[in-house]
Amino acid sequence: MSASTAPGAPASGPIVELSAVTKDYPLGKLTVQALRGVDLRIERGEFIAIAGPSGSGKTTLLNLVGCVDVPTAGAVRIEGQSTSELSEKQLTTLRLHKLGFIFQSFNLVGVLDVFQNVELPLLLQGGLTSADRKRRVAEMVDKVGLTPQTRQRPNELSGGQRQRVAIARALVTRPAIVMADEPTANLDSGTGGAIIELMKDINRTDHTTFIFSTHDANVMGHARRLVELVDGRIAADHPVSEAA
Amino acid sequence: MAGSPVAQARVLAQMALRSLASHKVKSLIVGSIMVFGTALVVVGTSLLDSVEAGMERSIVKSLSGHLQLYDAEAKDDLALFGGTGMGGDDYGEVPDFGEVQRVVQALDGVEAVVPMGLGLANMSRGSELDRALDALRRAVEDGDAAARVALIHRVQRLLELMHADLANSRAITADTTELDANLAHVERAQQDAFWAPFAGDDLAAKRAALDFLDTKVAPAGGDGVQYYLRYLGTDLPLFARVFDRFRIVEGQPVPEGRRGLLMNKRFADSQLKLKVARLLDELHDAATLNDARIADDPALAAKARQARSLYGSLTLMLSPEDAAALTETLRAAFPDVQPTEGQSDLDALMQAALTVDDDTLKARYAFFYEQIAPRVELYPFRVGDVLTLRAFTKRGYMKSVNVKVYGTFEFAGLERSELSGAANLVDLMTFRDLYGQMTEAQQAELKAIQAEVGLERVDRADAEAAFFGGADDSVEKVADGSVFGDFEVARIEREAGTRVADDRPFTREQMLDGVVLNAAVILADGVAVDEAKARVQAAVDAAGLKLKVVDWRAASGVIGQFVLVIRGVLLLAIGIIFIVALVIINNSMLMATLERVREIGTLRAIGAQRRFVMAMVMLETLVLGLLSGGVGAGLGAALVGWMGDVGIPAKNDILVFLFSGPRLHPTVGAGNLLVALVVILVVSLISTWYPARIATRVQPVEAMREA
Ligand SMILES: Nc1ncnc2c1ncn2[C@@H]1O[C@H](COP(=O)(O)OP(=O)(O)O)[C@@H](O)[C@H]1O
Ligand SMILES: [Mg+2]
Numbered sequence: 001m002s003a004s005t006a007p008g009a010p011a012s013g014p015i016v017e018l019s020a021v022t023k024d025y026p027l028g029k030l031t032v033q034a035l036r037g038v039d040l041r042i043e044r045g046e047f048i049a050i051a052g053p054s055g056s057g058k059t060t061l062l063n064l065v066g067c068v069d070v071p072t073a074g075a076v077r078i079e080g081q082s083t084s085e086l087s088e089k090q091l092t093t094l095r096l097h098k099l100g101f102i103f104q105s106f107n108l109v110g111v112l113d114v115f116q117n118v119e120l121p122l123l124l125q126g127g128l129t130s131a132d133r134k135r136r137v138a139e140m141v142d143k144v145g146l147t148p149q150t151r152q153r154p155n156e157l158s159g160g161q162r163q164r165v166a167i168a169r170a171l172v173t174r175p176a177i178v179m180a181d182e183p184t185a186n187l188d189s190g191t192g193g194a195i196i197e198l199m200k201d202i203n204r205t206d207h208t209t210f211i212f213s214t215h216d217a218n219v220m221g222h223a224r225r226l227v228e229l230v231d232g233r234i235a236a237d238h239p240v241s242e243a244a
Numbered sequence: 245m246a247g248s249p250v251a252q253a254r255v256l257a258q259m260a261l262r263s264l265a266s267h268k269v270k271s272l273i274v275g276s277i278m279v280f281g282t283a284l285v286v287v288g289t290s291l292l293d294s295v296e297a298g299m300e301r302s303i304v305k306s307l308s309g310h311l312q313l314y315d316a317e318a319k320d321d322l323a324l325f326g327g328t329g330m331g332g333d334d335y336g337e338v339p340d341f342g343e344v345q346r347v348v349q350a351l352d353g354v355e356a357v358v359p360m361g362l363g364l365a366n367m368s369r370g371s372e373l374d375r376a377l378d379a380l381r382r383a384v385e386d387g388d389a390a391a392r393v394a395l396i397h398r399v400q401r402l403l404e405l406m407h408a409d410l411a412n413s414r415a416i417t418a419d420t421t422e423l424d425a426n427l428a429h430v431e432r433a434q435q436d437a438f439w440a441p442f443a444g445d446d447l448a449a450k451r452a453a454l455d456f457l458d459t460k461v462a463p464a465g466g467d468g469v470q471y472y473l474r475y476l477g478t479d480l481p482l483f484a485r486v487f488d489r490f491r492i493v494e495g496q497p498v499p500e501g502r503r504g505l506l507m508n509k510r511f512a513d514s515q516l517k518l519k520v521a522r523l524l525d526e527l528h529d530a531a532t533l534n535d536a537r538i539a540d541d542p543a544l545a546a547k548a549r550q551a552r553s554l555y556g557s558l559t560l561m562l563s564p565e566d567a568a569a570l571t572e573t574l575r576a577a578f579p580d581v582q583p584t585e586g587q588s589d590l591d592a593l594m595q596a597a598l599t600v601d602d603d604t605l606k607a608r609y610a611f612f613y614e615q616i617a618p619r620v621e622l623y624p625f626r627v628g629d630v631l632t633l634r635a636f637t638k639r640g641y642m643k644s645v646n647v648k649v650y651g652t653f654e655f656a657g658l659e660r661s662e663l664s665g666a667a668n669l670v671d672l673m674t675f676r677d678l679y680g681q682m683t684e685a686q687q688a689e690l691k692a693i694q695a696e697v698g699l700e701r702v703d704r705a706d707a708e709a710a711f712f713g714g715a716d717d718s719v720e721k722v723a724d725g726s727v728f729g730d731f732e733v734a735r736i737e738r739e740a741g742t743r744v745a746d747d748r749p750f751t752r753e754q755m756l757d758g759v760v761l762n763a764a765v766i767l768a769d770g771v772a773v774d775e776a777k778a779r780v781q782a783a784v785d786a787a788g789l790k791l792k793v794v795d796w797r798a799a800s801g802v803i804g805q806f807v808l809v810i811r812g813v814l815l816l817a818i819g820i821i822f823i824v825a826l827v828i829i830n831n832s833m834l835m836a837t838l839e840r841v842r843e844i845g846t847l848r849a850i851g852a853q854r855r856f857v858m859a860m861v862m863l864e865t866l867v868l869g870l871l872s873g874g875v876g877a878g879l880g881a882a883l884v885g886w887m888g889d890v891g892i893p894a895k896n897d898i899l900v901f902l903f904s905g906p907r908l909h910p911t912v913g914a915g916n917l918l919v920a921l922v923v924i925l926v927v928s929l930i931s932t933w934y935p936a937r938i939a940t941r942v943q944p945v946e947a948m949r950e951a
Contacts, residue, residue: 059948068849068944089853095944096851107846107947111262116255123252124851130251169850181948 013080015176015209016042016065021074023060023232034060036232037074042211044176047203049223049240050213056229058213059181065211066099066179067091079176096124100170102180102199102212106162108154108169114141115150118168125173140168144198160191167198171208180212184219196222252856260864263836270832274865275872277825278924282876283883284821285920288814290884290912291892296807298904303800305489306655306664307476309358309764310773311780312799313344316790322762323801324362324476325666335362335761337638338791342756344763347787348780353771356486361477361675361761362667365633371465372560373402375621377457384442384450394563396442399457403434406465426464433461469624471516473633476667477675479755480506486766489658495627495651501749503671504650505631510665512652518622520558520598521612523551527600528609529660534895537602548600555594558620562590566619570594573615627651630745633670637680645677648745660894661901663803673750676758765793806902822927829865829931837861837939844939845946854940861936862929869928873921880920884912 023035034057042048042065050058063069064076067083068091076083078098083091095101100121108117119137122128128136141150144164154162163183170178180199184192196212196219203210212223220226221240228236264271304310307324314322315336322335338344341359348357376399383391407430414423432438433456441449480498484490498504507516513525530536530544538544562570567590574581574593583592597616600608625631627649634644647670658664767776773795781793797804837844844857891907894900899908 063945063948066849068948092848092851092853092944095849099851101846101849101947103846103947104950105842107842109259109843109847111259111266112255116258120255120847121850123255124856126249126252133251 014041014077015044015079016040016211017075017077017080018061018064018071019075019077021064021071021076023057023064023069024072034232035064035071038232038234040227040234040237042177042209044209045203045207046225047200047210047223048212048225048227049220050211050227050229051215051220052213052229052235053215057232058215058229060232061229062179062181062211062213065177066101067095096121097173098176100173100175100178100208102163102166102170102178102183104182104185106154106159106166106186108162108165110154113151113153114146114157114165114168117154117165118172121169121173136172140172143171143202144168158191159187160195163187163191163195164198167195167202171202171206174206175208177209177211180210182213182215184214184216189216189218192216192219193222256856256860256863257867259860260867263864264868267836270836271868274825274829274832275868275875277821277828278869278872278928279876279879281818281821281825281927282873282920282924283880285818285923286877286880286912286916287883288818289916289919290880291887291908291910292807292811292814293913293916294908294910295810295902298908299803299807299902300796301904302489302655302658302661302664302901303804304796305487306658307487307667307764308796308799309356309486310767310771310796311765311777312360312762312794312796313348313357313765313780313784313791314338314762314794316792318792321801322794322799324799325663325801325803333362338760338763338789340757341760341763342753342758343787344784344789344791345756347783347789348763348765351776351779351783353768353776354765354780355768356482356764356766358482358486358764358766359477359479359672359756359760360764361672361679361759363475363477363635363675363678365473365475365635365678367471367473367631367633368469371462373399373406373457373462373465375624376402377454377462381454384447384454392442394565396439397564400434400439402465403430403461406430406461407434410464426461429456429460429464433457471624473511474667475505475633475670475675475678477670477672477679477760480504480669480671483669487655489655491654491656493652493654495649498650498671501751501755503647503674503746503748503750505633505647505671505674506669507625507649507652508665508668509652509654510659510662511668512623514662514665516623516625518557518620520551520554521617521622523547523554524598524600524609524612527551527605531602531605533660533893538600538605539602551600552595552598555591555598558598558616559588559590559594561620563619570615570619577611625649633674633678635678637678641680643678643680645674646745647674648747657905658901660897660906662897663901671750672755672758672760673748674746675760677746679759679761762799803901806898818923822923825927826931829928830934833861833865833932833935834938836864837935837942840939841942841946842949844942845944845948848942849944849947857940857942858936861939862932865928865932866925869924870921873924876924877917877920881912881917884910884916888912 018038018040021035021038021040022033025032025034038057038061040061050061052058060069064071064083065078067076067078067086070076070084070091078094081094083094086094101107109120112120115137118140119133122133122136138147138150141147144167146161146164146168149157149161154165157165163186166183170180178199183199184195187195199210199212200222202208212219214220223240226236226238226240227234303325312322312324315338318334318336320333320335323333345357345359348354376395380392380395380399382388383395407427410423410427410430414420414427417423438453441453481500484492484497492506493509495506498506514522517525527538527544527547530541531538536544538548559567571590571593574590574597578593578596581592581596583589587595594616597608597611629649630646631649632644632646634642637643653669655661655664765776765780767773777793777795784791784793797807847857847860848854888909888911891909892903894903894906894908900906902908
């Protein structure tokens with residue numbers, strides 16, 4: 001896997017496809033059924049929100065799509081490839097090259113500065129010359145508007161700035177899909193809105209697929225498609241009008 | 245992972261450094277342990293290496309040479325500096341040293357092959373009376389009138405004491421026949437008439453009187469003090485040449501081709517010297533060398549008390565003139581001393597002069613050596629004396645040899661070391677006499693015996709038994725009941741009436757072609773000992789000599805193992821330190837890992853493989869290890885450098901030996917630093933291996949968990 005656009009993948013098919021996915025968590029003697037038969041197709045370039053109350057299975061769903069976990073039953077296919085059939089190492093490689101992650105708590109590496117945090121996935125990927133890599137990082141940092149903070153460490157930044165760094169880090173490898181689990185939950189609504197706008201901008205210009213979860217109605221309003229989860233099942237799945 | 249290794253390594257190193265910096269307390273604690281551990285390794289191994297080099301100098305240049313050869317079938321391991329047995333060790337024998345020398349000397353890098361034979365002899369000092377009579381006989385023969393008068397006086401005084409002793413014994417003995425006879429002899433010698441010839445010119449009459457005293461009176465007085473003397477028979481001139489620590493202190497070397505003994509100064513000082521003087525020496529050494537105080541040290545206080553109690557042993561030795569002169573000197577020094585009831589003035593003053601405490605020690609010590617020592621005999625021998633050495637031959641018969649003391653020697657730099665007193669030196673012929681090798685005359689006589697009893701061949705053991713063990717009239721019963729059988733020496737003793745040295749010269753061939761117990765091989769500078777050892781072994785094997793070759797360490801006996809023991813102890817200490825370090829590093833890294841579960845999960849989620857996480861955790865300790873190791877090695881090297889400048893004083897005699905002198909000047913080598921760094925890095929890696937494994941097991945979903 002060399003490029004982020006994966007030329008070998010069927011351009012026509014869905015970029016993500018879940019069929020009859022269930023996910024059980026053992027909890028002592030009990031089993032928690034976090035997802036109970038989810039079918040979902042996501043096309044390239046979508047900007048999609050997963051909504052639902054706390055405990056409805058949003059994070060579980062994103063974990064499966066993000067290949068950090070595999071389903072108990074059913075199949076999760078990324079560009080047609082079932083994740084259950086991949087080794088842990090292959091899943092890691094898949095994440096590195098196809099996916100980008102934005103976390104609720106930002107999850108930056110505290111000892112690295114902005115530039116280095118953004119650079120990290122490229123270092124893991126390798127393949128770029130030092131100059132190319134640095135240029136790409138600088139562009140990305142500029143895109144999220146943090147050029148003045150390039151050499152600052154996460155603890156010197158505000159929450160919104162930190163999430164911008166996370167966005168830059170998720171996008172620097174030009175992934176096919178970016179997962180964001182409640183990216184605005186730890187931000188005030190103004191900042192949260194700006195973050196979603198930034199993601200939306202990028203989606204518009206680069207056609208990167210964004211899947212983000214939220215239980216904030218304001219944030220849902222920015223999505224173009226809304227999938228509502230209730231008790232591990234999809235209760236609704238509909239487009240969102242731009243005006244809303 | 246594909247990755248870009250260099251850039252990845254850089255970011256990992258940076259992460260490690262920053263992570264260390266952000267956990268200052270943890271880094272400081274772990275770092276300090278690592279610094280300490282590394283410094284300990286550097287200092288410890290440097291010191292040990294220096295000690296080992298010092299010990300090598302001590303051993304190689306004093307007794308052992310680089311290699312030792314001895315009987316391959318020896319029952320005991322060679323122990324030049326004393327092993328477990330008291331000289332009773334069986335090192336087998338090397339029947340023909342000449343051949344060994346020819347074979348080994350021809351090898352490259354061999355500088356000298358020195359014949360050797362260790363033995364233990366009994367040396368009798370003779371009773372006070374024996375020695376007074378020896379001296380009197382000398383004075384008579386030399387016509388020294390003044391000495392004669394003083395010595396007669398002394399002999400008469402000793403006769404008085406002896407008479408009182410015998411009378412006491414008589415009172416408590418049932419069968420008094422022998423005692424009565426002895427008393428009669430003593431009483432005869434106490435009469436003025438007995439001493440009359442000494443005033444005249446009749447030398448024969450004087451000799452007759454002395455013979456009577458020697459043969460009839462003195463034997464009733466007992467044997468006097470016995471000493472055990474460990475000796476090394478060797479080619480003395482060669483020994484002096486190749487063992488460059490060897491140095492004559494007093495007297496002269498034994499000339500080529502002559503029999504003689506060189507007394508080890510250290511041995512004489514610690515074993516033979518007059519007890520009072522020895523005690524004062526010990527007190528003085530403790531005070532000047534170790535800053536020890538009598539007041540603080542019960543052992544020293546006991547020595548001081550003992551020295552004080554021995555005044556009688558000194559006053560008894562003084563001639564009347566010396567007693568008078570010394571009384572005057574002492575009175576001037578101690579005007580207020582009063583004798584107690586029944587004590588003489590001199591005894592009281594002597595006691596005062598020997599009473600030392602921390603304040604008076606220096607002055608009294610000096611006083612003793614200036615005023616008292618010159619008037620008494622500090623040693624039971626003087627250079628030029630003839631000593632009688634008695635030893636059991638290999639077959640168990642007692643032999644005795646009279647040998648002249650040519651001088652005393654020491655090993656330079658090791659003067660204070662008790663171990664350097666391990667052996668006195670005698671010529672090889674004297675060694676062989678004591679060992680039991682037969683002289684040509686004896687061999688001739690043996691042939692005669694063989695002819696007489698009609699035996700074709702008598703093996704060596706039988707011959708010796710026949711020779712020394714038979715009930716013929718050349719075997720003399722001695723006072724202690726043992727039999728000593730060297731009739732030749734016995735005859736010399738009887739004929740002369742006093743000790744006369746066996747002074748038969750010998751040729752080089754006689755010396756070389758005969759039995760020795762072992763041989764030292766001195767290698768040229770820069771020849772590797774191990775490599776030379778293999779070559780020498782191959783050469784003697786090829787020549788059909790049944791010899792084993794050992795290096796100096798093995799040959800020296802227990803002392804050679806000493807450094808190994810210290811090394812073991814050091815290793816243990818380092819081991820313990822590092823086990824502690826290991827546990828602490830392991831724990832703190834484990835805790836750090838648990839604190840970083842989210843961060844590690846995040847790295848895994850964004851695509852870092854397990855190997856990257858492993859490297860990240862390991863590198864952190866490795867960087868800390870490298871930094872601390874560098875600092876520790878630097879500190880250690882500085883410490884060793886400082887110690888090297890100042891020198892570590894050898895506080896006791898074993899240390900003098902190990903340090904090969906009074907101070908050790910350790911140096912640090914690149915090897916010491918390298919070993920320390922490698923050790924600390926290995927410890928870092930081992931201690932972090934488990935936390936790193938735990939870190940690699942962190943799942944990427946950990947990144948998603950809410951804070
Ligand atoms: N690792 C887990 N072990 C056990 N139960 C879990 C685990 N993760 C999630 N759950 C449970 O699964 C359900 C769905 O959780 P989650 O996907 O986190 O929901 P959401 O993100 O919508 O709040 C919840 O009932 C939650 O308690
Ligand atoms: Mg959630």
